[in-house]
Every structure is written in C-alpha cells, then in structure tokens.
Amino acid sequence: MSAIPVGGQKADGRVQPLRSEADGTIHVTGAVVVAGAVDQGLPNAGGALAWPVTDAAVLARLNVALSTRASEATLATRASEATVASILAQLDVALSTRASEATAVATQALLGAGLPAALGQGTKATSLAVVLPSDADGFLGADRATLGSGVVEGRHTQVSANFTQVVANNNVSTTTAGGGSVTQGSGLATFATGVAATASATGRTIGTVRYASGREIYALITAIFTTPTDAASTQRIGLYDANNGFYIGYNGTGFGVAVRKTAVDTFTARASWNGDLLTGAAGSKFTRGGVPEAVDLTKENLYRIRFAWLGAAPIRFEIMSPDGEWVTFHMIRQPNVAAIPSVDTPDLPVAVEVTKTVSDATDLVLKTSCWEGGIVGSLTPLQNPNIDAGNSSTTTLGIAGVFTGIGFDVSAYSAISVTAFANVAGTLNLEFSTDNVTFEAPVVYVVAAGANVTVNTGPQARYFRVRYVNGAVVQTTFRLQTIERPAAIQPSTVPVATAISPSGDALLTKGVITGVTTAGGGAFVDVKVAPSGAVQVGGSIDQGTGGASAWLAKEQRAATSSVARVASSAVNVTLLASNANRLGVRLHNDSTKICYVKFGITATSIDFTVRMNPQDFYADDLYTGRIDGIWSAANGGMQVTELTA
Structure with missing residues (x-):
C-alpha cells in the first residue's frame, strides 16, 4: 500500500507536512479552503476536474498535484474520471476544519488505499501531494487567534x-x-x-x-x-x-x-x-x-x-x-x-x-x-465573590492614620460589601472613580469604638476603593474586609431594637402624599406643606372611624399669653415683634377706622395681609414673624394677644 504525504505550502514556497496525531489523525487549525478547479493531471478535455465545494466559508483554496504523475496511458486504462472524482469528492468532505477523529481516520484510509486501488497497483502513481495554503508555522491559513486556535467564537x-x-x-x-x-x-x-x-x-x-x-x-x-x-x-x-x-x-x-x-x-x-x-x-x-x-x-x-x-x-x-x-x-x-x-x-x-x-x-x-x-468570545460570567485583598487590612493605624485601598474595576460586579471594626473610633470612606485616578467619596460612615459596621452598596463608577481614617487614639485592633459580589444582595439589616444612628446604613426614599379632594368627583390632589416643611391642615380629617375627627394643627398648646394695646396711627406701626416661640396671635380692632394688617414689614392700604374693619377679630396659629399695621385715620387702637408655651 502506498503512503501519501499531505502538506501545506509555507510563505517561502516550501511544503510543510501537515501535523498529525500518533494514530494518524490530521491536525488542523483554521479552515481548509478551495478556490476554482483543481489540476489533477488527468487526461480530460480541460486538464482539470471541478472540485465539489460543499462549504465555501471553510474551503477557499486547495491545490492538489500528483508528486509523481502517472503516465496518461496507464491512468487512462486503470481509472476513469468518475472514479477519481468520486474519491476526491470524499476527500473534500473529510478535510473540513472540524472533521471528527473517525472521519480523519477514514480519510487516511481513503488516501492510503482507495486512490491507489482506483488507479491500479503497479502504476507509477505511488504518492499524492496535497498542497494547502498555510502560514509560516505550517498551520492551515484560516483566521487564527493570537494564542494559536482557530477563531470559532464570535x-x-x-x-x-x-x-x-x-x-x-x-x-x-x-x-x-x-x-x-x-x-x-x-x-x-x-x-x-x-x-x-x-x-x-x-x-x-x-x-x-x-x-x-x-x-x-x-x-x-x-x-x-x-x-x-x-x-x-x-x-x-x-x-x-x-x-x-x-x-x-x-x-x-x-x-x-x-x-x-x-x-x-x-x-x-x-x-x-x-x-x-x-x-x-x-x-x-x-x-x-x-x-x-x-x-x-x-x-x-x-x-x-x-x-x-x-x-x-x-x-x-x-x-x-x-x-x-x-x-x-x-x-x-x-x-x-x-x-x-x-x-x-x-x-x-x-x-x-x-x-x-x-x-x-x-x-x-x-x-x-x-x-x-x-x-x-464573550466575557465569562462571574460565579463567585471576590475577596478584595487590595481593599482589606488588619494592620493597625496610629493617631489619624489612614489606610487607602487599591482601585479595583467593579464594572462586572453587582454589589460591594465592606465590613469594618476597630477598638477606637474612625471613619470609613467608600470611594469611586471613572478613571482610577481621581476618587470621590459620596458616602462616609462613622465607625464607633468597638462597633462593627457593615455596608452593602452597588458600583457607582467603574473603579472602587476603601479609605479608612483613624481617630485620635492609636488602634490595637483593626479589621477591614471588602467583598465584590456578582449578584445584588439586600441592604444591611439590624435588629428592630437597635438604636438609629446617623452613620447607619439606610435607603433614601422620597415620595409625594396625595389625597382625595373634598370637591367631589374622586380626584386626587397633593398634600401641601409650609415653607418649613410642616404639613398644612385645615378643617377635619377623616380617620376612617366612620366620621370626621378634629385634627390639631399643633400638638403643643399655649400656656402663656401676653396682652398689649397698640394705639392707632395713620402711619405704619409695629403691632407685634417677631418671636420664634409664638404659638398663636389674636388681634381685635377697637377703632372706628379700618386697619390694614401685614405679616411683615411696613403695611400700607395697598400692601397688607388682612383688612380689619372696626371691631373685627383675627386669629393666627402659624406665623411667628413681625406684624405691622396702619389705620385709615388715627382713632382707637389694636388689642394684641400673643400666645406662647
């Protein structure tokens, strides 16, 4: 049985034998490719047989030549074009890039026995050289990745x-x-x-x-x-x-x-x-x-x-x-x-x-x-948490000592957990950066002496690091650990009885309170608040008890009153000075003239808060600032009662 060497043509023109395993399996990386017809040295009309291309993306160029050409007379009498074409068609399929071992072995048998049998024993056709385009290393000329494997991933x-x-x-x-x-x-x-x-x-x-x-x-x-x-x-x-x-x-x-x-x-x-x-x-x-x-x-x-x-x-x-x-x-x-x-x-x-x-x-x-x-290829999804050694430490710090971690790319993680403990007080800074150069600390946590603080947060920029600043006492115990996690986790939790601390972990939630308007129709309107943030309440509030119950605008009731009389004047006068402790004010105009009252400075007949006719009474339980007044003419005065705790 004749041996048939198969090789690839290198850039310098020399033929590099294809690599094979011990059992003869052809070693292929990349793609075997064919372009056009293949000259097989056969005595047909055009001198070439069309090679059946079954996978154009894999087969681009395959040049096949007989290393020792059989005589035309012997070949013509021993094999027909159809026989050779049939064998080469099988070879076309067998040399695909992803040929299985079994297919490769079958190809070896085909090359070693089938073709000589078809050509006939005793002819001069003792070997077949297959010249395949390859790189300088002898690998078939496919799109090969830097590390040597054929590019089969997207x-x-x-x-x-x-x-x-x-x-x-x-x-x-x-x-x-x-x-x-x-x-x-x-x-x-x-x-x-x-x-x-x-x-x-x-x-x-x-x-x-x-x-x-x-x-x-x-x-x-x-x-x-x-x-x-x-x-x-x-x-x-x-x-x-x-x-x-x-x-x-x-x-x-x-x-x-x-x-x-x-x-x-x-x-x-x-x-x-x-x-x-x-x-x-x-x-x-x-x-x-x-x-x-x-x-x-x-x-x-x-x-x-x-x-x-x-x-x-x-x-x-x-x-x-x-x-x-x-x-x-x-x-x-x-x-x-x-x-x-x-x-x-x-x-x-x-x-x-x-x-x-x-x-x-x-x-x-x-x-x-x-x-x-x-x-x-795609990024391999992260499966396990990362214990971040660059942002963890047990080395104690001196007075005002600082531990600064190493910027770590957290863009592939969903959550970050940081736990800190020290025997003396300090501050924990979670810092983020877009460029791993300039870091900002959107959140700073106070770590009380002997208290363990755990913070769970998410990536707020690509890079993350921890910076811990010790207080005015040398540490004897310090434990800091950072873990980046591939999946989000719930925020830190504490027992219900735990006292609320400004440094505790919390979720910031904002919302709008709405209610059904008394105007009818079932429409909802926003609840209003004063500039200070106090909820404004008027009338009664339905508490769901089957009726309406009176709602006190202020829980604290006045226990002290201060009564004074301010004489009327045709020019602006101050009826009551500003008082942050005021719980309410009562005004009675005992003049026979109109008084224009202003919550603020300098009242006029066209710049006022309330117009009080003769003998009118006015009450307010919200305003604590200065109150001025002016009469249309001087006559009588204003009885002013201020309520305090």
Whole structure:
C-alpha cells in the first residue's frame, strides 16, 4: 500500500507536512479552503476536474498535484474520471476544519488505499501531494487567534463608532487646540490641524475594551492619512491612551507602528517591519486579483490590531488586502524578550490624534469611517465573590492614620460589601472613580469604638476603593474586609431594637402624599406643606372611624399669653415683634377706622395681609414673624394677644 504525504505550502514556497496525531489523525487549525478547479493531471478535455465545494466559508483554496504523475496511458486504462472524482469528492468532505477523529481516520484510509486501488497497483502513481495554503508555522491559513486556535467564537464588541452619524452620537470625546477641528460628513469623521504651526485634534471612545484572561483583544479601524511634510507632527490611530497601547501612523514623516508603555513610545518604522512591507514587491500578500500592489496611505484602508496580552502575548498589526485577505505587516514578538508586560493595562480605548508642534503650514487631516474594539468570545460570567485583598487590612493605624485601598474595576460586579471594626473610633470612606485616578467619596460612615459596621452598596463608577481614617487614639485592633459580589444582595439589616444612628446604613426614599379632594368627583390632589416643611391642615380629617375627627394643627398648646394695646396711627406701626416661640396671635380692632394688617414689614392700604374693619377679630396659629399695621385715620387702637408655651 502506498503512503501519501499531505502538506501545506509555507510563505517561502516550501511544503510543510501537515501535523498529525500518533494514530494518524490530521491536525488542523483554521479552515481548509478551495478556490476554482483543481489540476489533477488527468487526461480530460480541460486538464482539470471541478472540485465539489460543499462549504465555501471553510474551503477557499486547495491545490492538489500528483508528486509523481502517472503516465496518461496507464491512468487512462486503470481509472476513469468518475472514479477519481468520486474519491476526491470524499476527500473534500473529510478535510473540513472540524472533521471528527473517525472521519480523519477514514480519510487516511481513503488516501492510503482507495486512490491507489482506483488507479491500479503497479502504476507509477505511488504518492499524492496535497498542497494547502498555510502560514509560516505550517498551520492551515484560516483566521487564527493570537494564542494559536482557530477563531470559532464570535467577536464581542465593547466599544464602537459609526461616523455615518455625527461624532457626538458615537460616545467619542474630542479635543481641539490651535485651530484644530473635528467634523463629520460623507460617512467620515475628519480630524484636522488646520494650517497653524501649532495645533491638534484628538478623539477617543469614552469606554474602553475590557480584557478577560485568555481572550484576544482586537481593534478594527479605518484610516486615510495625509502625507506629512514636517518632522514636528504626528498622525496616529489605534488602541491606546496617554500611558499605554498600540497605534499605527506617522511619527513626523515616517510611517510605522508603536507600542506605548508608561507614556513612552517605542516606534518601529516601516522599513524595519518584520512582515509584509506593503510595497507591491513580488511575494507580497497585499494583492488585487492575485497581483501585489503597494498600499496608498492617502486612501481609506482597513487596519486591525490584535493581541491576547497575558503580559507576554504577541501583538499583530494587520491590513485588509484588496482581495479581502488579512495581511500581517508587523508583529511584536513579545514572548521571551522582556521581564515586564508589554503594556501596564490592556483596558484601552480606540483613539485618534493629529498634532503639529512648531511645524509648517500643512493641514494634517486624518479621516476615518468606523471603529470597533472588543474581545474574541464573550466575557465569562462571574460565579463567585471576590475577596478584595487590595481593599482589606488588619494592620493597625496610629493617631489619624489612614489606610487607602487599591482601585479595583467593579464594572462586572453587582454589589460591594465592606465590613469594618476597630477598638477606637474612625471613619470609613467608600470611594469611586471613572478613571482610577481621581476618587470621590459620596458616602462616609462613622465607625464607633468597638462597633462593627457593615455596608452593602452597588458600583457607582467603574473603579472602587476603601479609605479608612483613624481617630485620635492609636488602634490595637483593626479589621477591614471588602467583598465584590456578582449578584445584588439586600441592604444591611439590624435588629428592630437597635438604636438609629446617623452613620447607619439606610435607603433614601422620597415620595409625594396625595389625597382625595373634598370637591367631589374622586380626584386626587397633593398634600401641601409650609415653607418649613410642616404639613398644612385645615378643617377635619377623616380617620376612617366612620366620621370626621378634629385634627390639631399643633400638638403643643399655649400656656402663656401676653396682652398689649397698640394705639392707632395713620402711619405704619409695629403691632407685634417677631418671636420664634409664638404659638398663636389674636388681634381685635377697637377703632372706628379700618386697619390694614401685614405679616411683615411696613403695611400700607395697598400692601397688607388682612383688612380689619372696626371691631373685627383675627386669629393666627402659624406665623411667628413681625406684624405691622396702619389705620385709615388715627382713632382707637389694636388689642394684641400673643400666645406662647
């Protein structure tokens, strides 16, 4: 029985044998693909048999050639076209990316025995070489993730921008300086410096890509660059912030890629790339109709940056060719080169910038249509609480000592529990931040000496930390623990007999009291309150006892009265001074003239609270301020009675 080696063609043209398990199972990562007809060296009219393609997404290109061609005469007499086509059709199915072990074994048997039997023993057709497109490592040429596995999971979008809409509708923040501008139109966002010597325009997604261990991070971006004319300028787009990340673009007049770590950029110019230089040279994968062509950076191109982080995973910079294939033009081979991670954090926004610093008058313009950033696969739902060591402590504090925790990303959690105990008094601050730099403490809890305080709250911003401030006595005992929980829990509870404390945990509830109006019809109206917040009550209130019961406006009754007579006057006089302890006032006009009474300062005949005719009586049990009066003419006076406790 003849052996039939199967291999993949590497980028340098050499054939790399396909990897297999001990039992002969073919090792496949990615997709087996076929395009067009396959030349099998058979004596038919066209010299080629059509290969039956059953899964176009999996089969894109499969070139099959006979390593030692059988003579046409022997092949013509020993096998018919139909027989060979039937065997190759089975091979087409067997080499699908997700072939089971049983199918792979059957394929091995087919390759090892079926084809020689069909061709006939004793012919010169002793082997069959299957040339499959593969990468430099010998893996089949599918879309392969950074860590080596075929991409079979969906992409999980975490940030995006679609500039068919105005920039403000895309959760993108922008800044401009020195005449720079950000505009949108014709499906493009345009970031331009203008012609001023010093200018800038920047944009970044408000959110960031959120890393999950073992997942690949990616950014898809389109860009149209301006050919720069001065070294004191930049055009950048990628996955980065002020301190960390990766970008593509111009540093001065040189185009390349960069990695940014702790605000320091390491730039690799195009001439130093370790992948496709995109110059249109022979062998370039950046092709149109299979013919290499040079990239035009002033035209819109689709770029991809992807990496799996883990601190040491490679970082790939890619571009989509006119033929629709991803082409790697540079890779940062991070493993085994550094004692520190590639970047300090992989949680990064998609960002763009154009800047000029003491440059020429060239208007640097970077245009872009769309951004997407995320991870390959979905985030694994959290199952267990996290004991937050960075926000927990048992180290005692000195006088006015402070424990400050470490900012922790709580965006994937639903609840936070913090428990604090100390033998002396202190304060517990729960602080939140949007950027892990500036923290605010919306709630401060007093921790009494020897008292245990537990607070359950929810995330109020992406980052959280605890800050505990000790009082004026050195601690001898201190226990602080923070737990982030994946599911919401009920607020802290205490026994009913526990005294209410201002530092106790509580839910803030606001509401509106309404009641059925006495006007009839069953309509509801809001209950009114005085400016001080006291409920205003008039008449009687139905208490549900079958009738109406009188409601006292004030529970405290007056026990003291002060009676005075104020002579009438045709000019303003004060009838009663302000008194916060007043429970009521009674007025009697014993004049033969009209008196105009004002709750406030300076009464007139057109500025008053109540008009008291001769011998009128007036009572009030709410107002405690100054009362003035003026008569139409001087005659008689006002009897004033003030009621107090």
